[in-house]
Amino acid sequence: MQKQQTIIEESLKALMEDESFLPDLQAQTREQAFKSLVALLSTPNHIHKSFLRVSLDDNTIVRIPAFRVQHSDTVGPYKGGVRFHESVNEGEVSNLAKLMTLKNALHELPFGGGKGGVVIKPQEYNIRELNLICKKYVQYFDDILGPDKDIPAPDVGTGEREMDWMMGEFKNIHPGQPYRNSFTGKSVVNGGSLGRREATGKGVYFTFRYMMHNFLNENKKWLSETDNVFANTALTHHDRKLSVAVQGFGNLGSVAALEAYQCDYLQNKIVAVSDHNVMLYNNDGLDIPALIKFTEESDGELPTTEEELEEHEVKAEIRERDELLELDCDVLLLAALEDQIHEENMDRIQASMIIEGANGPITEDADRYLADKGVLIVPDILANAGGVIVSYYEWIQGREAQFMTEDQVYERLFDKMKYTMDTILPQFFGDPFPLRQNCYIHSVMKLSTIMYRQGKLY
Ligand SMILES: NC(=O)c1ccc[n+]([C@@H]2O[C@H](COP(=O)([O-])OP(=O)(O)OC[C@H]3O[C@@H](n4cnc5c(N)ncnc54)[C@H](O)[C@@H]3O)[C@@H](O)[C@H]2O)c1
Structure with missing residues (x-):
């Protein structure tokens, strides 16, 4: 998570070099504001x-x-x-x-x-x-x-x-x-709130689907004219069947896998899923609903034996858990733990696109290495906010004592995520920064502006 700090500082630096950001600040005060904001954003207000x-x-x-x-x-x-x-x-x-x-x-x-x-x-x-x-x-x-x-x-x-x-x-x-x-x-x-449990997994897949289907379809012309390496990665995988491997089959991973499996807009084939015990692989695509049914009866665990697979009519090879990360597939969806892709395994990653469902599943070195290779990483900060967004709706519903239907919750969730994507994606595909950096720039800009306006930089 050291990368958080590095990216915050890089984002602030980029903002301070842009004269349209807090234009009232003159050169010397810009330097002071930079130092103050680094200090304020790096440290917590309280540790209890x-x-x-x-x-x-x-x-x-x-x-x-x-x-x-x-x-x-x-x-x-x-x-x-x-x-x-x-x-x-x-x-x-x-x-x-x-x-x-x-x-x-x-x-x-x-x-x-x-x-x-x-x-x-x-x-x-x-x-x-x-x-x-x-x-x-x-x-x-x-x-x-x-x-x-x-x-x-x-x-x-x-x-x-x-x-x-x-x-x-x-x-x-x-x-x-x-x-x-x-x-x-x-x-x-x-x-x-209705829909809270599924919100993060649905939101994680939605960000990917929105980028690869809606946004690419609407912006294909100018994207194909840029020399942006990530636009190239996205376009290379546009409108073709994508093989997806999902690490972690808990609350988030299983919901996101099901969304990918059922998606009407992109043609996905879920070739592998893993949990803390095992990886299941099928190059023709796994039966995700059958696996979810299994986990509902097994306290969340995936099948680990041939007998269990046969009994539930799931066609899959049982393989070593960590092989999943290094599979020859288009998309890796990380939904387990922190620091899963790191210095030791980063050069064996074959996927061209990675979706971070878990928080911080890629270390700082690996993040840079993969971005330099043109791997398009949809970062945690963007992809896995569905839970906190629906928590916000729960908070509002509790205040008003008015409750939304599940469909209303999902509609508002996707609208909110779409709004963020529409703010970030044009900027991302238009400049050389990875998507994570673009998201951080946006957050840091918002936080810095509010702190400045609230007089917190004196
Ligand atoms: N659920 C949410 O609303 C939410 C929101 C934001 C972020 N996250 C993050 O997403 C991640 C997953 O959350 P969750 O709620 O699905 O947790 P969970 O406990 O329901 O599921 C975790 C899954 O990962 C598997 N796993 C553990 N170690 C593994 C390993 N080494 N290799 C492969 N699989 C492994 C577990 O067996 C399980 O299937 C966490 O990092 C969490 O912080 C979750």
Whole structure:
């Protein structure tokens, strides 16, 4: 995630060299503004850390490290998920909080950026203990959370069950006060939004489909006349069958894979999917609905034996999990974890286009290496905002106590993502920066302008 910092600084530098950006600033003050903005955007406003005191069922008491990082409230209340995972640490949570600030600014949501984390392996705790951990999280961070202060949501290891529990605890602690919007990603009966669970996966595929179908169709002429290397990559893959490999078949990966499988606009063939155990491969295309059905009955796991495949009439070869990244395919859709493509494997990546469903799945070195080769990377900040966009709709629906249908939610989600794409794509295909850099420039420009106008640079 070091690349975040590098790209923020490069984006600010590019902006400061452009005289139409904050034209009131003269040369010397531009230099000072640059330094101030680097400092303000690089560091979080607050890092809150606690050790949750939890009494386990075997009567031992444990102290579990927990974090809430509030990166920036420039645009609105802090907003970002709470992750339950054994690898959670302060640096990771801080980087993810920063990414939320940039993502919310890019998609013009009225939120700042935050993130939380608890250092546990959820599978090692029973349901009562997990419930207690959620309640303790709210008790320990109670004074900094709230519908207009900091609004957590699900992340890796948490879901609507945990958000319901946390909101319930928030309500207990604040009787008579508004509580419904203190958390998003809740179950529908508790004020959650229809469509929230599928929103990120649908949004991830939508960004790709919109770029490769709608945008290319409308802009083919001028794109074919530019010498932009990424325009060339996109056009080379336009209007032909695309082979797609999906890493990670959880909430995000399975929904995005299904969207790709069912897409009426692009002809996709999903040649491979993987989870933490296995990769399944079929050069003629996998039956994604059958695999989703399997995972619904197997606690989310893909089939790992020939018998399981046969029983569910899925035709696939069982292969080593990590071979997926190096397959000869057109598109890699990364929907598992951070840092999956790195210095060790970057030169063996064969896909020409990569969609980042997960946050930060490509390291800084690999990102540069692939961009230099003309690989078109649709970055996390652009592609995986569907969850936070629908969280925003959940927040509005909770305030107004008026609820949208699932179709209305998706219509507004796609409109919002289309708006962002229409802002970014013409600029991207018109200059030499990778798409990630273009998105960062847009976010940094918005955040810097607001900070300047709010008098934060003095
Ligand atoms: N779900 C959301 O709304 C959302 C929003 C933004 C970002 N993300 C990011 O997307 C990623 C996936 O999120 P999710 O909600 O689908 O999580 P999930 O836990 O539902 O699914 C993760 C999947 O990845 C698989 N996996 C784990 N390690 C793997 C490996 N080494 N190789 C291949 N597969 C592996 C798991 O088996 C599982 O299928 C995370 O990085 C998350 O931060 C999710």
